[in-house]
Amino acid sequence: MESMSAVLTTGETPFLGAYSMTQEKVRQEDKAPRENRMTVGVPFVDDARMTCRGVNVYYGEKHAINNVSIDVGRNEVLAMIGPSGCGKSTFLRCLNRMNDTVEGCRVEGDIQLDELNIYDKSVDVVPLRAQVGMVFQKPNPFPKSIYDNVAYGPKIHGLASSRAELDEVVESSLKKAGLWSEVSDRLDQPGTGLSGGQQQRLCIARAIAVRPEVILMDEPCSALDPIATATVEDLISELQEQYTIVIVTHNMQQAARVSQRTAYFHLGDLIEVGSTDRIFTNPRHRLTEDYITGRFG
Amino acid sequence: MQAEKRETTMDRVSKGLARRYRRERWFRLFGLSAIVTSVCFIALLFVSIGANGWSAFQQTEVLLDIHFDKEQFDVDNLSTANYGALVKNSMQALFPDVTGRSDKRELNKLVSSGASYVLQKMVIKDTGIIGSTKKIWLPADDEVDMFLKGYISRDVAESARRLNDKQIGWIDQLVAEGRLEKKFNTIFFTAGDSREPELAGIRGAVAGSLFTLAVTLLLSFPIGVATAVYLEEFAPRNRWTDLVEVNINNLAAVPSIVFGLLGLAVFLNVFGMPRSAPLVGGLVLTLMTLPTIIIASRASLKSVPPSIREAALGVGASKMQAITHHILPLAMPGMMTGTIIGMAQALGETAPLLMIGMVAFIVDVPHGVTDPATVLPVQIYLWADSPERAFVERTSAAIMVLLGFLISMNAIAVFLRRKFERRW
Ligand SMILES: Nc1ncnc2c1ncn2[C@@H]1O[C@H](COP(=O)(O)OP(=O)(O)O)[C@@H](O)[C@H]1O
């Protein structure tokens, strides 16, 4: 419980008093030791879109996420980094309850979207997933036309009342995803026929077509080549103006390029959260430092 | 030193390489010979059935000048008129010198007893022909047919063959006059079963098979798909569903005759459904094909990549929407393939149908699922059991028709698989 009280401190107040909040480099001996599993840094923000408190996730007996508390700010890009298997995807999937579909997966704790607990019994996952969209690691367009891929979400949620309106939603979503100029003349062709990078942007267009508030991206560029990756990264920066984005990445340069805040996970624990600049230049936890300096990964 | 070591490694690899390639060659040769053997057997099967059966598609007919004598139609009911007499009279006119009573009987035997039905049908269709004389091709007796097809030899002693010397003489005369010819056998495709080979057809059995299969398809496809979807997408994984799964796999291995006995006990004895009816046959075959369809459907549901499911759920589709909009359409080709294979099995099934009385001798072509009927494989079984030589070729011909159905069903399955197959 001692950890809870510490975690619940909000704002820019330093979480662990002993560690200085100044921009000066934290002295090596002042860094949190490797054994420390309490979150270091500033996990909370003033204007939060999503707040997570004391989240634990179990896969059967396996404890995959251990008491994680963090906020996702409005219109920010939050990057989640960490060695593979540390629970980044698991935590990300808690945010739109995609873990509900996993047999044996149990989520405890409190996750709120705009002050509403999304794990409340009264919450329906269907509208929740419309509010919190998701882009997956491997591009997964439906084996349907490009148009139908984008139009599917608006159709099932009844977001467009006429064909013309639907056309408009499709066009604007594809434009936002930066794909319109490449596919406008072949909307009726299968989405699976596009290149990997185009497919991933199509999936992003599909996600934003239902006008979500938050977009979750699980290593969206890991299956893409460098040029396609750059395109998607530019896109993320543009989308940030309208959406809140949580992105999981194993690529630290990518986290540095696209995000404002970064969270470092280690074996199910949230080790450190802070502004991206700070995390990469001045980590306060030895594990974070080990990871970003390449000593561990 | 280093170079030398490399040398030896390469040498060793190439030594092993020869052995590896030899093994591969042997394996390929083995596979090839297995395929060649099975192709040979299939070819043998088709050739022997074809050689036996092709002649059944022709039937000998005799051209008679039938005089529709007004006197004969001096009755209340057109169907009771003595059509046999019309045939006899015209035969008599062709062979005026045949006078003896028994000779006349022998002569009349050359024309099928079914000839009078042909005339009856003509008159009922158009009563205007009464009083006129018409040249009409009528079916000849099966023995005449066999003789013309060369299955009865004239070199055999008279007592050892079914046609005596006099009859053969008349046949020769008719052939010489151009009154006896082999024609396309329409009766085979339009008639039901008969005791007379020349009047027996597969229409009744085909109709029975189609009705039975229709019942089977209408029941087993929806039930099978629904079961597969429930088990795969909704059912919790626990001991009960494991038990259900094991039992479905067991059912697939149960001998089909057991389903026939079950059908007899349940559908006929408990529910009192009609015997020999395609409805009951369809129910029994449904029990038999359900496991096949469920297993195939589950496999094809499993083969839909989970990423598609996640994609649908990720944009906020409900579970049901994800299934009906994405998973089912993608799994459908596999389900249909499984269903068609199940149907093909059902089409060739005999044993369970014997149990519920579909083995009866039924002349009428069934017009509904409750009419008594038989099915193609049972018809084949019945004909194969008949002593007449002419049924031998009809058996083979019926097998050809059955194989034709089976091959086209499998072709449809392959076509569907090709057409709707997706690559991710
Ligand atoms: N469906 C699952 N069932 C059981 N264990 C799982 C499942 N998914 C993930 N895990 C486990 O949870 C831990 C976190 O996994 P994950 O969130 O995928 O890590 P990351 O995305 O950071 O690589 C891993 O140890 C993994 O083995």
Ligand SMILES: [Mg+2]
């Ligand atoms: Mg992951």
